[in-house]
Amino acid sequence: MLHLENVKKSFRLPSGDRMPILDVPHFDVAAAEQMVIVGRSGCGKSTLLHLIAGIGTPDSGVISINGLDISRLSEDGRDRFRAEIMGYVFQTFNLLQGFTALENVILGMSFSKGRVDRDRAHDLLERVGLGHRLHSYPRTMSVGEQQRVAVARALANRPKLLLADEPTANVDPANQQSIVDLIRQTCQEEEISLVMVTHAMEVAEQFQRVEPLEKLNLLAQAKKAHA
Template sequence: MLEIENLIKRFDQPNGGELTVLDIPSFQIAAGEQVALIGQSGGGKTTLLHLIAGMLTATSGSIRINNLELTRLSEQGRDRFRAGTIGYVFQTFNLLPAFTALENVKLGMTFGSGHVDPSRASDLLDRVGLADRAGYRPSQLSVGQQQRVAIARALAGRPKLLLADEPTANVDPASSETVLDLIMDSCRDEGIALLMVTHSMDVAQRFQRCDKLEDINRAFSPMGAGS
């Protein structure tokens, strides 16, 4: 499903130099596998997800998803590929404030094939326990409810790979368990590979496979390099 080889990401610095945030010789995830990647804040976790999703471009190296070399695609090509293949649960949710919960989930479908399935959108809201909040806008929902809408939206396009960026960071401990269960169970039910990055050992221990970013990233430093 996901194969990374010799991936390097550097950022230009104000002093004219470069900062190497990621230097990953090898990292793989199998189809349907669920993996937690644990690392400290500022260690490059979000940067890695953005590279995998095609929102950032690598300095060098290879990112293959479903045997397609992502680094060879144009920006538009990466956007199309992401829309059809990858779901993304953002730490800050990124719901559109002017749209209802149901409309936000439907948008997750239009990013991919462009086909909207109202029945699936409603079913996903029901699955995350928000069938009675379908007409509510994000400002009318609690933080935990917003996160559940974001999960439903990420699943809406039937992705092959779901990326989750610290999805429990902004919710209370009780809601954290609910969020984790929703993500892991939904991915298992639909055969979706899952990569979740977190700084929480409690979250990471829920996964059968947990890797440390510092173990796979040769650019790791105790001070961190990026979010």
């Protein structure tokens, strides 16, 4: 499902120099596999997810999803591919403030080729505990409630690959496990590959495959060796 080979990414500093962030020689995720990437804040976890999603592009290397190297697509091509193949739970939610919770999930469906399934949108919001907030606007919802809307929206299109960036970071302990259970159960039922990023070890420990980013990223290994 997902294959990365010799993926490198750097950012330009105000001085004009480039600061290397990622150097991932190899990373694979199988179809329907569920795995977690762990690491400290600022180590490049979100950057890696952005590259996999096609939100950004690597300086070099191959990022292949379902056999297609997305780094070779145009920006519009990556946007279309992401809408059709992937779901993404953003750390900052990215909800549309002028639309209700239900409308946000339905609008997420409209960007792909599949039909809009209002019943599925309703069901997903019920399953994340927001059946009573279907017609509420994000600005009237707590941070945790907005996160749960974002999870429902990411699952709405039955993606082949789900990327989740700290999906429980802003959820209270009472709802944290329900979010993890919903994501994992839905991915299992619908054979969705899952790549989750988290620093919460109580979440990571529930997965059979846990990959520290410093083991995937040669730059992190080099920094650790010189520490």
